[in-house]
Each structure stands twice: as structure tokens, then as C-alpha cells.
Amino acid sequence: xxTVATRRVALTGNxxxxxxxxxxxxxxxxxxxxxxxxxxxxxxSQYVADGEVDTEFIPVESEHSALSACVGxxxxxxRVLTATASQGLALMHEILYVASGLRLPIVMNVGTRALSAPxxxxxxxSDVMGSRDAGWVxxxxxxxxxxxxxxxxxxxxxxxxxxxxxxxxxxxxLTHSLEPxxxxxxxxxxxxxxxxxxxxxxxxxxxxxxxxxxxxxxSYMEFRRALAEAHARALRIxxxxxxxxxxxxxxxxxxxxxxxxxxxxxxxxxxxxxxADVVEEAVRRWRxxxxxxxxxxxxxxxxxxxEELRRVLARTSEVVVLERADTLSGLxxxxxxxxxxxxxxxxxxxxxxxxxxxxxxxxxxxxELDAFLEAGPRGRVVYLGLKEAGDVxxxx
Amino acid sequence: xxxxxRELSQRTQGLAPGHRACAGCGFPPVVRLxxxxxxxxxxxxxxxGCMEVVTTIYPYSAWPVPYLHNxxxxxxxxxxxxxxxIKALRRRGQLDTDFKVVAIGGDGGTYDIGLQSLSGxxxxxxxxxxxxxxxxxxMNTGIQRSSATPQGARxxxxxxxTAQRGKPQPRKDLTEIVVAHGxxxxxxxxxxxxxxxxxxxxxxxxxxxxxxxxxxxxxPPGWDYPPEKTVEVARLAVESRYWPLYEVEGxxxxxxxxxxxxxxxxxxxxxxxxxxxxxxxxxxxxxxQRWVDANWERLRARKAKDH
Ligand SMILES: Cc1ncc(C[n+]2csc(CCOP(=O)(O)OP(=O)(O)O)c2C)c(N)n1
Numbered sequence: 291x292x293t294v295a296t297r298r299v300a301l302t303g304n305x306x307x308x309x310x311x312x313x314x315x316x317x318x319x320x321x322x323x324x325x326x327x328x329x330x331x332x333x334x335s336q337y338v339a340d341g342e343v344d345t346e347f348i349p350v351e352s353e354h355s356a357l358s359a360c361v362g363x364x365x366x367x368x369r370v371l372t373a374t375a376s377q378g379l380a381l382m383h384e385i386l387y388v389a390s391g392l393r394l395p396i397v398m399n400v401g402t403r404a405l406s407a408p409x410x411x412x413x414x415x416s417d418v419m420g421s422r423d424a425g426w427v428x429x430x431x432x433x434x435x436x437x438x439x440x441x442x443x444x445x446x447x448x449x450x451x452x453x454x455x456x457x458x459x460x461x462x463x464l465t466h467s468l469e470p471x472x473x474x475x476x477x478x479x480x481x482x483x484x485x486x487x488x489x490x491x492x493x494x495x496x497x498x499x500x501x502x503x504x505x506x507x508x509s510y511m512e513f514r515r516a517l518a519e520a521h522a523r524a525l526r527i528x529x530x531x532x533x534x535x536x537x538x539x540x541x542x543x544x545x546x547x548x549x550x551x552x553x554x555x556x557x558x559x560x561x562x563x564x565x566a567d568v569v570e571e572a573v574r575r576w577r578x579x580x581x582x583x584x585x586x587x588x589x590x591x592x593x594x595x596x597e598e599l600r601r602v603l604a605r606t607s608e609v610v611v612l613e614r615a616d617t618l619s620g621l622x623x624x625x626x627x628x629x630x631x632x633x634x635x636x637x638x639x640x641x642x643x644x645x646x647x648x649x650x651x652x653x654x655x656x657x658e659l660d661a662f663l664e665a666g667p668r669g670r671v672v673y674l675g676l677k678e679a680g681d682v683x684x685x686x
Numbered sequence: 687x688x689x690x691x692r693e694l695s696q697r698t699q700g701l702a703p704g705h706r707a708c709a710g711c712g713f714p715p716v717v718r719l720x721x722x723x724x725x726x727x728x729x730x731x732x733x734x735g736c737m738e739v740v741t742t743i744y745p746y747s748a749w750p751v752p753y754l755h756n757x758x759x760x761x762x763x764x765x766x767x768x769x770x771x772i773k774a775l776r777r778r779g780q781l782d783t784d785f786k787v788v789a790i791g792g793d794g795g796t797y798d799i800g801l802q803s804l805s806g807x808x809x810x811x812x813x814x815x816x817x818x819x820x821x822x823x824x825m826n827t828g829i830q831r832s833s834a835t836p837q838g839a840r841x842x843x844x845x846x847x848t849a850q851r852g853k854p855q856p857r858k859d860l861t862e863i864v865v866a867h868g869x870x871x872x873x874x875x876x877x878x879x880x881x882x883x884x885x886x887x888x889x890x891x892x893x894x895x896x897x898x899x900x901x902x903x904x905x906p907p908g909w910d911y912p913p914e915k916t917v918e919v920a921r922l923a924v925e926s927r928y929w930p931l932y933e934v935e936g937x938x939x940x941x942x943x944x945x946x947x948x949x950x951x952x953x954x955x956x957x958x959x960x961x962x963x964x965x966x967x968x969x970x971x972x973x974x975q976r977w978v979d980a981n982w983e984r985l986r987a988r989k990a991k992d993h
Contacts, residue, residue, distance in 0.1 A: 317774035320767060344777065346770035351806030355763035358803065361756050362731060362767025367781070368774055370767070388756055486780065493752050494729060494772070494781060502755035503742035 293540030296472040303431070303464035306438035306471050307373065307399045307457075308333030312343045313479035314445055317368035317486065320348035320359035324378040325411045326461040327401035331373060353378035357385040357396075364394035365493045365501050369445065369486040372396065375461060376403035376417045383421065386454070390425025390517060392502055395448035395455075398426075399441060402563070402614075403461040404650040412651020413461030414614040415562065418591075419624045425517050427455040427524055428592040430563040432548075434469035439535070439543055442474075445483050446531045451524040460564040462651065474539055482538045521593040528590060546595040548587040549602050551577060555584025557608040558640075559663075560599075560629055562588050565654065569612060572659050583663070591625070596632035603633060608668070609640045614648045622646070622671045643667075647674035689884045694722040705748035706740040710913025712877050712903025712920065713737055713819040717790075719880060720817065721751065723888040726786045729772075731765040733795030734758035736826040736905075737819065752785070759799035762807035762816055765789035769812045786891055787814040793834035794824040797860045808867040808896045815890045815897045818860070821905035829908045833858040836928075837977065838970055839960045841908075846963045851970070856977055864898045865934045871897040873933035873942075877904070878920035882931055882942050889933075902929045910959025922954040927982045932989075939989040951975045 301309065307330045311319065321331040338347045346363075350356045353374050360370045374382060379400060389396050402418050404410040418428060427447060431437035437459045444455040459465050493501050505513055525546065532545035548566070551573050552558060561569050566587040576583045586602050588595070603609055611626040621627055626644030633639050645662060647654045658675050666672075700718035707714055713736070721728070729752040732738045738755045741748040756764040765787045775781035789807075791800055796818040804816060823841050824830040831844040837856040840846050844853035864872045871893045875883040883901060890897035904920050906913045923929040924943060928951055931943040951974050955961040964970045 317778070318767060318770045320770070344774070346774045348766055348770050348810065350763060350766070351802060351809070355760060355766070355803050355806055358756055358760035358763035359767030359770065362754065362764035362769075363771035363774075364767075365754050366729075366768045366771035366775070368767075368771035370771075384757060385760065485778075493754055493768075494775075494783065494785060498750060498752045500742050500747035500749050500753045500755075503744045503747060504739050504755075505744045509744050 294474050294478040294538070296474055298470055299473050300468050301434060301438070301471045302329070302466050302468050303434045303437045303459045304329035304401070304466065305333055306434050307441050307459070308337070309473065310438050310441035310479075311371055312337045313474070313476045314369070314371065314442060314483060315343055315480060316345050316371045318346045318348065318360070318363035318370045319372065320350050320356045320363070320370070321372045322350050322353045322356045322374065322378060324353070324375045326403060326413070326465040327373045327375045327399065329465070330399055330401075353381040354385065357382040357389065360396045361385060361389055361392065361394060364389070364396050365392060367486070367492070367494055370396050371398070373399040373401070375401040376405055379417045379421060380405060383424070386421050386424035386426060388502070389454040391513065393452040393517070393520065395452060397441065397444045397448050398454070398456050400456050400458045401461045401465040402458050410650040413463055414649045414651065416615045416649070418456065418458050419615040421456070422592055422624060425453070425521070426592060427451065427453050427528070427590065428458060429455065429590050430458045430588070431464060432564055432566045432587060434464055434467065435471050436543065437464055438471055438473070439541060442479055442482065443531060443535050443543070446534070447524070447528055450531060451520060451527045453520055453524055458563065463564040472541070478539065482535070525593050525595060544587075544589050546590055546598050547602065548589060550585040550587070552584035552586060552602050554582055555606050556582040558584045558586055558603055558606040558610070560586050560588065560603075560609060560611045560625065562591060562613065562625060565612065565614075565648065568654060568656070568659065572656065572663060575660070576663060588625070594628055594632070599629065599632050600636060603640060604636060607640050609633070609642045610663075611642065611644045613644065613646060616646050616649070620671065626671070641668065643669060644671045645674050646671065689723070689881050691880070694719070694884065697722050699750050701741065702748040702750065704746070706743065707736070708906060708913065710906040710916045711736070712821060712905060712916050715877050715880065716817065716819055716883070716901050716903060719884050720788065720887050723884050724786065724891055726891070727751070727783055728788050729754070729768060729785045731756070731761050731768055731787065731789045733761035733791035733800060734826070735792035735795050737790060737792065739826055758795050760803045761789040761791045761795060761800060763803040765814045765816070766807045766810065766812045769814050787812070789814060789816045791816070791818055792825070793818060793820040793822060794832045797833045797858055804864075805867065808864065808869050808898070811895055813894045813896070815887075815899070817887075818898070818900045819903045820900055821903050821908055822857070823905070823908050825905050825908045834860065836974075838964045838974060840963060841960070851963055851967070852961070861900045867896075868937070869896045869898065871933065871935050873898070874900045874929065874931055876902040876920045876924050876929055876931060878917045878924055879931060879943060886933060886942070908960070911957055915957060919954070919957050922949065922957060925949045926951045926954040926978065928954050928978050930982060930985055932985060938992045939985070941985065941989055951978050
């Protein structure tokens with residue numbers, strides 16, 4: 291294993307992503323500003339203006355056009371990046387499906403944020419969860435370092451899996467917080483990534499081809515099925531590429547999920563994203579008091595690592611999902627619904643509670659979390675940190 | 687730039703026979719002419735609509751050139767991405783061919799839902815040609831009104847009833863909206879005047895920066911006339927000055943065809959079914975004639991200002 295010479299710099303999540311973009315040296319970036327991801331685009335356009343990267347930067351007139359331009363550029367064989375959040379991601383929704391349906395390796399950073407109405411610029415996962423079925427790989431960073439690392443890694447995953455990839459950073463919690471980051475030399479990043487998606491250049495290849503045709507009922511289903519298979523394959527590709535990243539940069543990232551204290555855990559907390567830090571602290575506190583609590587942080591939500599999750603959760607009798615989105619179905623948020631579905635195949639299923647928290651940027655205080663971990667309520671779906679209205683009881 | 691039809695017809699294989707456009711459809715000749723006059727290899731980006739639907743049914747394609755369809759409203763934005771990719775790939779020595787990007791959309795995908803994307807691409811100054819094939823309604827979804835539909839025309843969403851007789855509003859002047867972007871070249875053309883159309887396409891392809899050609903392409907089922915009459919109907923649109931042929935190059939207007947003896951707009955209305963309900967209504971026809979005349983005068987005034 292070789293390790294590259296790194297530099298330690300203090301960066302916000304957005305700055306770290308912009309730096310990764312510069313080092314990736316994409317052919318094309320098309321993007322539109324929206325809080326909390328704006329600074330990624332600002333920073334990157336400064337790199338372009340300073341001649342530090344020779345990317346074609348397209349300052350589009352909307353997010354819909356941002357992703358549309360990315361589709362055009364990726365179909366033409368370019369390496370392309372974009373970033374957005376919230377309403378911007380929602381405006382891209384239609385084209386998210388085109389990108390995955392055409393199997394284009396676009397990489398997008400999402401500064402996760404609540405959706406209107408009421409308008410709210412702060413962090414939760416409602417935006418990315420709204421795109422969960424769009425055929426994109428969805429990775430969540432836990433730290434600024436990880437946001438930086440995963441943005442680089444995502445390019446390799448996207449190009450090998452021929453799938454678009456989102457790298458999500460919790461809005462403000464990661465996008466705006468300053469952390470020390472180990473930064474790799476430009477050449478090391480470029481050596482890891484190579485020149486670009488060669489076979490993606492087929493639109494402009496020797497033989498003229500038609501990309502994005504009309505598929506009638508005699509062929510559409512096979513295309514969708516092939517996309518599902520690509521997602522299943524992407525789990526292995528994620529593992530292999532994460533290992534390749536480890537070998538190349540010397541940094542060992544979790545590929546699909548990250549267990550903490552799960553060896554002997556009887557109870558477990560499942561979480562996505564940056565709040566894993568808060569939960570890990572709580573787990574430490576409780577373990578000191580002799581409680582066998584563990585945590586599983588999911589790294590990817592799509593493809594969903596059901597098998598791996600079953601394996602780590604099988605021995606716990608109590609699972610608490612902590613998540614920052616809701617499905618409004620009364621069955622809990624999207625994460626809990628999927629964790630519950632994954633556990634259904636177990637002979638002995640743990641009890642599962644979905645605790646929805648942090649919507650629209652609401653803080654989850656240690657005391658609140660501790661009180662909940664200590665005494666519940668347990669059941670199907672509870673909301674943590676509500677001011678009024680109380681917790682939603684288990685449906686009868 | 688004189689164009690010889692015999693030569694042109696030999697220069698390209700054009701759109702492959704076997705596409706599923708209706709008999710008499712107005713846009714296949716536009717594509718053939720485009721491919722015949724193009725001097726550089728082109729890559730086509732197409733909006734959702736009749737053209738895309740009839741030429742690309744998987745696993746077949748009628749396109750002899752690289753072709754990309756993304757969605758309905760984003761041909762211009764998609765083309766921006768293709769153009770940027772070509773620039774970046776060529777700069778890094780990863781692509782040899784110097785493709786010209788051509789985006790094509792129907793009037794719905796251009797005048798209405800795609801207007802923002804078109805405007806953005808024009809404003810940013812990408813090197814691409816945008817062609818609107820204008821059949822004055824959403825034909826693919828069954829003849830609904832668009833903002834290119836003329837006043838009084840019957841469509842399935844501007845029907846004729848006791849309270850409303852066809853589309854209440856006059857058509858939007860998209861060509862002028864495009865011109866207002868200050869792009870190097872914009873033109874209006876018609877399938878009936880192929881040499882004029884061919885010259886405009888050729889010019890638009892040669893000019894670097896964003897260029898735009900709005901081509902009138904009548905639609906037999908949508909306009910309700912027999913398929914063999916497409917060129918005749920389009921010609922009447924031009925001869926009546928309902929659809930003036932002109933170009934704006936570097937801000938200078940030029941009317942490229944002046945009907946020597948303009949026919950009344952009624953002659954254009956009479957050859958199709960979508961205005962049938964109007965023909966008894968002298969006042970409505972007179973209104974349309976006034977609108978046509980006023981438009982023509984406005985165009986002439988713009989042209990005069992140039993000199
Ligand atoms: C976002 C979106 N809205 C609506 C449609 C349905 N749709 C497909 S083509 C079309 C009309 C196309 O009209 P036009 O652009 O004039 O082209 P034409 O069909 O006349 O060739 C519509 C409404 C769609 N595909 N996408």
C-alpha cells in the first residue's frame with residue numbers, strides 16, 4: 291500500500307468539494323447556485339477564472355438546465371460534475387431519471403436541505419430522499435474529509451458502474467463547518483482517475499449512434515431491469531473502488547456501512563450522514579454506563595446494502611433508526627421503511643423504532659437524544675425534539 | 687451561396703426512409719436539407735415531440751448522424767452541454783472531429799416549455815444552431831394549442847364551441863424574442879421555399895455563436911388538409927405574408943422574400959380545416975388580415991431602420 295503525501299488544510303465542506311472538483315479536472319461543470327451548496331460553485335468558478343483548471347464551466351439559468359447540460363456533456367464523453375440542494379434537486383427531478391436511464395456517469399454533490407413549503411434553507415434529507423428511486427447511487431459523507439474523499443471516489447464509481455452518483459453533505463452541518471482535511475496532491479487525484487469515461491464518448495465516436503430513443507412496451511422493461519442490475523452490481527463496484535482508493539491514497543473509508551460498537555451490541559442505532567458523530571458520542575456515553583449499544587452508519591442509501599445491514603443487525607433485539615426525512619405514510623421515514631423491509635427476512639426480527647429528527651435544521655441536543663435512548667418512546671414512529679403536538683403514537 | 691437541388695440530393699443520405707412521420711409531414715425535408723448543406727459533421731440534439739418519436743423507435747433510428755434526445759424542454763441546455771464537451775475534449779486532444787451542434791425542437795418545445803432553456807443557451811453564447819420546426823401546435827400529443835398557434839385556429843385545447851371559437855390569442859413572436867438576445871443570426875424560413883431555407887441553414891451553420899432558424903412546417907392532420915398539399919399550404923403562408931421570410935444578421939434585418947402580389951390571408955385559411963369555422967365570420971377574417979398587415983409593416987419598419 292502506498293500513501294501519498296498529504297497536506298493538512300482547514301476547509302469547509304463546500305470548499306473541500308470545490309477543491310476535489312478542481313483536482314478531478316472535469317471537462318464540464320454546469321451548475322446553478324442554491325444554499326447550502328452555493329459556495330461549491332462559487333469557489334470552482336474562481337478556480338476557472340484564475341486558470342487553475344481548464345474546465346468548461348456553464349453557468350446555466352436553472353438547475354433543470356444544469357443537469358440537462360450535464361446529460362449532454364456526459365453523453366458526448368465528457369467527465370462532468372454539478373452540485374445542488376433542495377428545490378434545485380427537485381427541479382432536476384425529471385432529468386435525474388434521464389441521466390440514470392442513459393447510464394451517464396455524472397457526479398453531483400448535494401448539500402442536503404429541507405423542501406418548501408414552508409421555505410427553509412436548513413439541513414435535512416428530504417431532498418435526496420425525494421430522488422431515491424431515480425436510479426442514482428447515493429453516498430452520504432460523515433465528515434468534511436469524507437465529503438472530499440467521496441467526491442473523488444464517486445467519479446471512479448460512476449464511470450465503472452455507468453451510473454450517476456450523488457455525494458451528499460448534510461446542509462450546514464458539513465457544507466459550512468470548518469474542519470482539518472488531509473488533501474492529496476493534484477497529480478495523485480488525476481492518476482487515480484485517469485483521463486475520463488472513454489466509452490462514454492460513443493455519441494461522438496466513429497459510428498454515429500442514437501442516444502435517448504423512444505422505447506415502446508416491447509423494450510422499455512428490459513432497460514429498467516438492466517438499470518436495477520447495474521445497481522446490484524454497483525454494491526460490489528463500490529467495495530472494490532473503495533479498496534482501490536485505500537490502496538492509492540492510503541485512506542480506509544467504509545464502503546457500504548460503518549459499524550461502531552456492534553460486536554456485542556444488543557441495541558443498535560442506524561443513521562445516515564454527519565449526525566453519526568453525535569450518535570457515536572452517545573453510544574460511547576451509554577457503553578460507559580454498561581449498556582450494550584451500537585451504531586451502524588449507512589454510507590450508501592442507493593444501492594441499499596440490505597444484506598450487509600441484515601448481517602450487522604441480526605444479533606440486536608432493538609433497532610432505532612434516526613433519520614431526517616419522512617414518507618408521511620405513518621410507517622416512518624424512508625430509511626426506516628427500508629431497514630424494516632431488509633429485516634423482514636430474518637427469522638428473529640428485532641423491534642424497530644423510527645425516530646425522525648432534525649427536519650428543517652432543528653438541532654438534536656445530546657440531552658434529548660440521551661433521554662430518548664434511555665426511556666423511549668419505542669414503537670413505530672416517533673418525532674424527536676418537537677415543541678408541541680407530541681410524539682406520534684404507534685398506529686393501532 | 688447558390689444551392690442546386692440535384693447536387694444537394696446527392697450529397698447526403700439524409701433521414702433514412704422508414705421513419706414513421708405522417709405522409710406529408712413538414713419536418714423531414716428540413717432535416718434532409720440541414721444534413722445536405724452542413725459542411726462540418728453535425729451532432730443533433732432533439733427535444734421530445736413528433737420528430738423524436740417518429741425517427742427513433744428503439745431499436746431503429748432514422749438518423750445518419752450522432753443524435754441525442756434528453757427531454758421536452760431542454761434541447762438547448764442539452765446542446766450547451768454537448769457543445770461545452772466538444773470544446774473541452776478537443777482542447778485536451780481527446781476528440782478530433784469538429785462537430786457542429788444542432789438542436790431541434792417543435793414549437794411547443796421551443797416557444798413554450800423550452801423557452802427558458804433556449805434563452806439561457808442564447809444568452810451564454812454557445813456555438814450552436816437551434817432549429818424550431820414550427821407546426822403551430824403540440825402535434826405529438828394530439829394537436830393542442832401552443833403559443834405559436836395563430837388566433838382563431840381550432841386545436842384540441844382551443845376548440846370551437848358556443849362560447850369560444852378557436853384560439854383567442856394571437857401567436858407569440860418567438861423570432862423577435864430570439865432576436866432580442868442579440869445573437870449573431872436569426873431567421874424565419876418555410877419548407878415551401880427550400881433554397882431560401884437551405885441558404886439560411888448553411889449560413890447559420892457557418893456562423894460561430896448561437897444561431898436560430900424558425901421554420902414553418904405545416905402538419906396535415908394538425909392543420910387538416912390533404913398530405914400532398916404541405917408545400918402549397920406553406921407557400922400560401924408566405925405569399926399571404928402570414929409567415930414572412932426574413933433574417934437578422936448582426937442586428938440587421940433583411941426580408942429574404944417579398945411576395946410580389948401578396949394573396950389575402952383568406953387564401954391561406956381556406957386550404958386547411960383548422961380555420962373552417964372562421965371563414966363565415968368576415969369580421970374575424972378581417973381581424974386576422976389586419977394582424978398580418980400590421981406585422982408586415984412592423985417588419986418593414988425594422989428593416990428600414992437599418993438603412
Ligand atoms: C415535461 C413534459 N410535459 C409534457 C410532455 C408531453 N409532450 C410530449 S411532446 C409534447 C408536444 C410537442 O409539441 P411540439 O414541441 O410542438 O412538437 P410536435 O409534437 O408538434 O412535433 C408534449 C406536450 C412531456 N414529454 N414532457
